[in-house]
Amino acid sequence: MSAQSDHTDGVAAVGMGHGTRSRRGTCAAALLAAALTVSLTAGCTGHGRDGDRAPDRTPAPGHSLAAAGAPLAVKIDNLPAARPQSGLEEADVVYAEQVEGGLSRLMAVYATRLPKTVGPVRSARESDLELLRQFDRPTLAFSGARHALLPLIGRAPLRAEPPDAAPDAYYRDTGRAAPHNLYLRPAELLPTAPGGGALTTGFRYGPAPAGGTPTASRTVRYPAARFTFTWSPGPGSWLVAMDGTPTVTARGARVAAATVVVQYVRVRDSEYHDVLGSRTPYTETVGSGKAQVLRDGRAFAATWSRPAAGGGTTFTAADGSPLSFATGQVWVVFAPAP
Template sequence: MTIAARRRARLGAAVLAMAAMALAGCAASSDAAPVPIATTVPPAPTPTATVEPAPEAPQTVPHPLRGTPVPAGGVAGPALSAKIDNHPAARPQVGLERADVVFEELVEGGLTRYVAVWSSDIPDEIGPVRSIRPMDPDIVEPLGGVIAYSGGQQRFVDMMLATSVHNAIHGGADDRFMHRTSGKAAPHNVIVSARELVQAYAQIPAPAPQFAFTSMPLAASAAAYGRSSAGFDLSFSPRQSRQWQWDAGSGRYLRGQNEATDTDSSGAPLSATNVVVVAVDIDWAYGEIPRTVMIGSGAAWIATGGKVLEATWTKPSREAPIQLTNAHGVAIHLAPGATWVELVPTGSGGSVSVR
């Protein structure tokens, strides 16, 4: 081979080598890992818990006649007052143990009768009811509602008709709610269908509060500040005595009449959480029929929780309820529960003895 031929051969080989290297570089470049592209990923939203507001505790208020807690606005319909017989032939009375308030008053012959009031717990039946007396309008007017009775002297009926209270009179327009029971002798046997009567006049407003109450029995004025006492011995006349005995086991006062236990129709003793004794004057302007003087003021004794507290009662008008205050003029608070109000004469054989 000539020198020129050898040079041409070497040059061709070099060109082939360079081409092979170029192809290898291209292959290497195509096999290299791709460069990642940077991206911004928004964070996932954090879920927010939905917090339901805690339900509000139901608002309660004292029952206007009993002081026990009831839902605000939950007392509807009228109070039912009734003139309840207390002659021995009328006992035991019907539904008296379920009354919120009971007023005991002197009537002719030295006997007593009741004005009993139901609102928080109205029985199917109450009674026996008897005729109205001249002090009853002063007792019932502040309560409003309905008054059930069996009639009376027209002058006294007219006095009651002149009040704002609806009169349900035996023999009148509401006689369909009354009947005579065969279980007692007339005239001590007129029974009232109490629940039906109240439902018939459900549009009449609920009663206004009659006393101040505390929500805690031990915080009642007499229980907190009174002196220990077993109860009362009361006299309405030489013929009629009443006893109230504190019973620590039940936390109530048990009632007696003429030294005998006074019972309800089930045979259980009649009882009360509060006993309010009010010393009253008697007006004899109506002959043999005594009229308890309710407009005025005087001495009172409040028994609650096995203690008794001396007080003053005041009733400035027929429309006003009885106000009870202590020696400093501060309102007395009763414990929640049934209250008996004893309207004891200051004369005519009446007396009050604290045990």
């Protein structure tokens, strides 16, 4: 697949060849990077289908999901020009993170079902590698990455599948302008959905805890992006809006989450930067901190904990008891800790 400019990534991005599938340490990653001859160039100048609600994907109430299989994680464009995205509503978990220029990007994780298409697909970031270590060798679909980041991706415990490693899995939508037109066919990477056991996030699912504050809506703001979640009693879910616009599927249905997590984390500068010199934010997801969990029309104060990169994230209510999520899609928005 030929390279195209990635105008809003803010990093010089390149793909990873078939050799990426052999993880043999730093030497192999370095040889891979040296062998690459095509790069995707990015700037920091833009602002940026199928089905409605995901099926039951949780175990018995009060139990965590056990490790089994490897999920698919896809980096998804979140600029206005990229909307409506495809396949977003079928993800089990959607992570929202801050990127260059105060904009946002999404990481959608699929385990219980695979949509026909997902996209637009965009480039990977360093902090994605830490986030994905909670899964058992997940498949990561992304458009490319900064050349200096390739050795880290090569050493990460994941299966990297950018376009040049899996050309049959990607296509360009001629009805959209680049770089917002790269789409993934998940079935080309995974023959079947691995199942809910692959979601080794540490999340617990079960009945709502006592207490909480009745909440009609909640907004999380980045410097140049915002997410709003509005409770809808009818479907019993939080309707998603981004940058003040309702988030819809390609068929016009609203994207909705059963549970929304506002997770306060440290967001620092990474060593990487865009072509204008702006540093790429690094979102730290290992550690602990405050959080707010939205479910069943209420907001619950919580504490999150992920002591090691290889483990999932647990959430504890104010009284010290485990905080369970509602059955259905989970949105986790990483917000800078105050």
